[in-house]
Amino acid sequence: xxxPPDWVYESAFGPEYRRAVANRTEDSPLVALPDIELDxxxxxxxxxxxxxxxxxxxxxxxxHPGDALKTIEFRSKYGDPNNLPLDVWFEGLLxxxxxxxxxxxxxxxxxxxxxxxxxxSQGMSVVRYVLDSEYVTIQVKVAxxxxxxxxxxxxxxxxxxxxxxxxxxxxxxxxxxNPGKVVxxxxxxxxxxxxxxEKAVLSPVDGIVKRVLKxxxxxxxxxxxxxxxxxxxxxLGPVPRTCLTCKNPVTGDDYAFxxxxxxxx
Numbered sequence: 128x129x130x131p132p133d134w135v136y137e138s139a140f141g142p143e144y145r146r147a148v149a150n151r152t153e154d155s156p157l158v159a160l161p162d163i164e165l166d167x168x169x170x171x172x173x174x175x176x177x178x179x180x181x182x183x184x185x186x187x188x189x190x191h192p193g194d195a196l197k198t199i200e201f202r203s204k205y206g207d208p209n210n211l212p213l214d215v216w217f218e219g220l221l222x223x224x225x226x227x228x229x230x231x232x233x234x235x236x237x238x239x240x241x242x243x244x245x246x247x248s249q250g251m252s253v254v255r256y257v258l259d260s261e262y263v264t265i266q267v268k269v270a271x272x273x274x275x276x277x278x279x280x281x282x283x284x285x286x287x288x289x290x291x292x293x294x295x296x297x298x299x300x301x302x303x304x305n306p307g308k309v310v311x312x313x314x315x316x317x318x319x320x321x322x323x324x325e326k327a328v329l330s331p332v333d334g335i336v337k338r339v340l341k342x343x344x345x346x347x348x349x350x351x352x353x354x355x356x357x358x359x360x361x362x363l364g365p366v367p368r369t370c371l372t373c374k375n376p377v378t379g380d381d382y383a384f385x386x387x388x389x390x391x392x
Contacts, residue, residue, distance in 0.1 A: 192349040246270045283359035288332045291361040297321035298351035299343045308336045309376045334363035
C-alpha cells in the first residue's frame, strides 16, 4: 500500500520524524518472529489456569495473551457478560427497567437496577440492584475525581530533565533499564501500551539510571502494569566519570580505581 506521507511521521515522532523516515523499511517485522510452539504455549496456559484451557480460551490466548488472561479471570469471577442483551451494552440499563437473560447453563435470570446515586468527589456512585431475589449494593467508578485529590504515585517534575514520566494513562509492558545503567539521550527506556498502541519513551538526556519505580516484562509473564499520566517511572542522574584508560563509565564517586580495568583514577 506504500508509505504514508511525511506529515504522518511528523505527527507520530515529532522532531525525530526525519530519522524515522530514513530508517523505514519494506521488510515485514513478522518475518523475524520465531515460530510459536503450540504445545509449549498450551502447557503454559494450563499452568496459569490450573486446568486445561478450552479451545476458545487457547485461541484467545494465542492472539492476545494478557487480555485473554484478564477475560478468563473475569468470567470465572462474574460469569460471561456476553449473556446480557446487546442493547444493554450500547445504552446501559435504566433504574426500574427489567432485563431478562440466561447464563451459560441456560438458567434464566431477572435483573433490575433500583437506584443510581450521584457520583461523589472521587467519581464513585452507589448502585443498588436486585438480581433474582438478592438485593445488592455496590460502588462503581463512573467519573474522574474532582477537587483536591491526592495521588497514589510519585509525580515527575516536568522541569527536571532527569525525571522520566509516563506520557499518558496506559500500561507499562516492558522496562528496558535497571538502576546503574548508563544511557544516552534518545535511548529507549520503556514502552507504554496506550489503547493498543505502543509508545516508546526515550531518555531526554545522557545519564545514569538512579531509580526504576515500576518494572514490567510482558514477554515473560504476560502482565502489564497500569501507569498514570505524569507518573515518574525512571529517575536519571548526571553522567558519571569516565575512565581515561578504558573509557568505561565509573558509576561511583568513591572509586579510587576503575571497576572495569583496575587502573588508578
